[in-house]
Amino acid sequence: MIAIETTSLSKVYVSSFGKKKVRALNELSLSINKGTIFGLLGPNGAGKTTLVKLLLQIIFPTFGSAKMLGENINNYKLKKSIGYLPENHKYPSYLNGGEVLRFFGKLSGIDGKELDKKIDELLEIVKLSKWKKTKIKAYSKGMMQRLGLAQALINDPELIFLDEPTDGVDPIGRKEIRDILVELKSRQKTIFLNSHLLSEVELITDRVGILNKGNLLREGTVKELTEKKEEYKLVIQKISESIELDNATKQSDNSYVIKVADIAELNRIIDNIRSKGILLKEIVPLKSTLEEMFISLINESEGTANE
Ligand SMILES: Nc1ncnc2c1ncn2[C@@H]1O[C@H](COP(=O)(O)OP(=O)(O)O)[C@@H](O)[C@H]1O
Ligand SMILES: [Mg+2]
Numbered sequence: 001m002i003a004i005e006t007t008s009l010s011k012v013y014v015s016s017f018g019k020k021k022v023r024a025l026n027e028l029s030l031s032i033n034k035g036t037i038f039g040l041l042g043p044n045g046a047g048k049t050t051l052v053k054l055l056l057q058i059i060f061p062t063f064g065s066a067k068m069l070g071e072n073i074n075n076y077k078l079k080k081s082i083g084y085l086p087e088n089h090k091y092p093s094y095l096n097g098g099e100v101l102r103f104f105g106k107l108s109g110i111d112g113k114e115l116d117k118k119i120d121e122l123l124e125i126v127k128l129s130k131w132k133k134t135k136i137k138a139y140s141k142g143m144m145q146r147l148g149l150a151q152a153l154i155n156d157p158e159l160i161f162l163d164e165p166t167d168g169v170d171p172i173g174r175k176e177i178r179d180i181l182v183e184l185k186s187r188q189k190t191i192f193l194n195s196h197l198l199s200e201v202e203l204i205t206d207r208v209g210i211l212n213k214g215n216l217l218r219e220g221t222v223k224e225l226t227e228k229k230e231e232y233k234l235v236i237q238k239i240s241e242s243i244e245l246d247n248a249t250k251q252s253d254n255s256y257v258i259k260v261a262d263i264a265e266l267n268r269i270i271d272n273i274r275s276k277g278i279l280l281k282e283i284v285p286l287k288s289t290l291e292e293m294f295i296s297l298i299n300e301s302e303g304t305a306n307e
Contacts, residue, residue, distance in 0.1 A: 002070075003159055003190040004032040004055065009064035011050050011214075024050040026214040027064065032207070034069075034158075037181060037191040039201035041294060042211035048194040049087055051211075052161050055192075056084055068159060080108075083157035085148045087164045087194070093137035097128050097147050100136060101154060108155040122150040125180060142173030149180060160184065163194045178204050202290045210294060212301050226293050228286045230260050235282035236273060243276065245269060257286065 011025040025047045032038045040048050053059045055066055057073055066073045069081060091100045098119055105115040123129045126146035131139070139147065145165055152160055162181075166174040181191055182204055195201050201208055202222050209219045218225055235255045236243075246269075248256040260266045266283075273280060288296075 001034045002031055002067075003034040003036075004030070004038075004066070004068050004192065006030045006051075006055075006066040007064055009051070009054060009066055010062050011047075011054060011059065012062045023214050025054065025061075028211075028214075028216050030209060030216065030219065032190065032192065034190050035185065035188045036206040037185050037193060037204055039193045039195060039205035039208045040211055041195060041198060041201055041208055043196060043298065045213075046211040047214040048196075048211060049163055050214075052084075052163055052192070052194060056082065056161065080155060081158040083152035083155060083160040085145075085152040085160075085162045085165055087167070089144075089148050089151075091136060091147075094135060096131075096133050096135050097123065097139070098132040100147060101150055104151045105154045110154070118154060118156075122153055125153070125183075126150045127176065140173075142169040142176075145169050145173070145177065146180075149177065153184075157189070159190050159192070161192045161194075164196070165193065166195070166197060166200050174200060198291045198294055208290070210297055212298050215301065217297050217301055222290055226288050226290055228288060230262065230266075231257060231286040232260065232266060233257050233282070233284040233286055234269075234273070234280060235284075237279040237281060239278055243273065243278065245273075254281075 007029055008027040009025060009029070010027050013022040013024055014020070028051065040051065042048050050059070054061050055068065055073060068078055071078050095103070101119045101122060102115065105111070105118060110118060120129070123132050126149055128143060128146055128150070131143065136144065136147065145167075149162070149165060152162065166177050169177065178200070181193070184191060193201065193205065205222065207219065207221055208225060210217045210225075233251070233255060238254045242250065245256055245258060247260070248258040250256055258266075258269060260269065270280065270283070
């Protein structure tokens with residue numbers, strides 16, 4: 001079942017004088033299945049927060065539409081099924097952790113014993129039980145993000161939107177947040193994660209979208225996005241004169257990267273090298289990291305944008 005579906009969703013911000021226009025999101029069409037973790041990656045200013053705010057109806061689209069859990073996003077009843085951790089969230093610093101959750105619980109219509117129980121459960125999940133009565137001004141960045149996550153879960157939502165949940169959090173804190181997200185997924189929750197941190201997204205997401213300047217450049221599993229089709233690195237025994245290979249880029253005296261159509265072509269090239277009496281030391285199928293893919297994709301799109 002589809003959890004989130006957008007059709008040509010677009011947002012143009014217009015300044016108060018109507019002079020400056022920012023195309024923050026450009027005809028974005030996307031479909032996210034229920035019970036999965038989707039990571040939206042992109043540099044600062046890509047339009048990630050804009051997309052989340054559009055889906056949550058904090059701002060409204062210039063063009064296009066979206067559905068969540070089968071309902072048009074303007075159906076206010078959807079709010080009950082949604083949890084949201086905004087980017088750079090701030091709570092009044094005189095409140096303690098328990099009070100912050102109580103405030104948001106009441107906003108969600110929970111009260112009494114049910115809310116008491118829920119607060120303790122959530123503080124346990126985000127490992128803040130010991131800090132329940134401590135004023136949040138004493139919390140570290142990681143603790144604030146975990147409290148924000150608990151806040152986003154207070155109404156037991158189906159769909160959870162997290163905007164840069166691990167921003168400013170140390171590696172151990174990040175791992176803790178990732179573990180919580182994986183646990184939520186095991187309970188069939190759908191998680192939409194905005195991040196400019198590739199490593200975060202790579203580790204836990206089912207699918208990834210790459211956004212730059214409002215355009216969705218690519219969408220797929222991390223595996224699909226990082227596999228270079230039919231590229232191999234061949235390392236040969238060092239030889240005095242260079243050899244001629246079709247579709248090959250020489251990397252160093254004894255290594256070449258070749259592009260082939262299929263395994264048969266790879267083997268023909270190997271036979272050709274071997275027939276010259278040259279020994280092969282290594283044949284490595286090439287795969288890029290998400291980071292390499294991301295950087296080359298962003299660079300490519302900048303190139304075409306400047307043309
Ligand atoms: N309220 C606004 N008014 C005008 N421009 C905005 C507004 N909010 C965001 N923008 C612009 O829209 C673009 C996308 O911003 P944003 O969605 O915050 O990106 P991201 O979350 O990926 O960093 C940026 O160029 C940003 O400056
Ligand atoms: Mg943002």
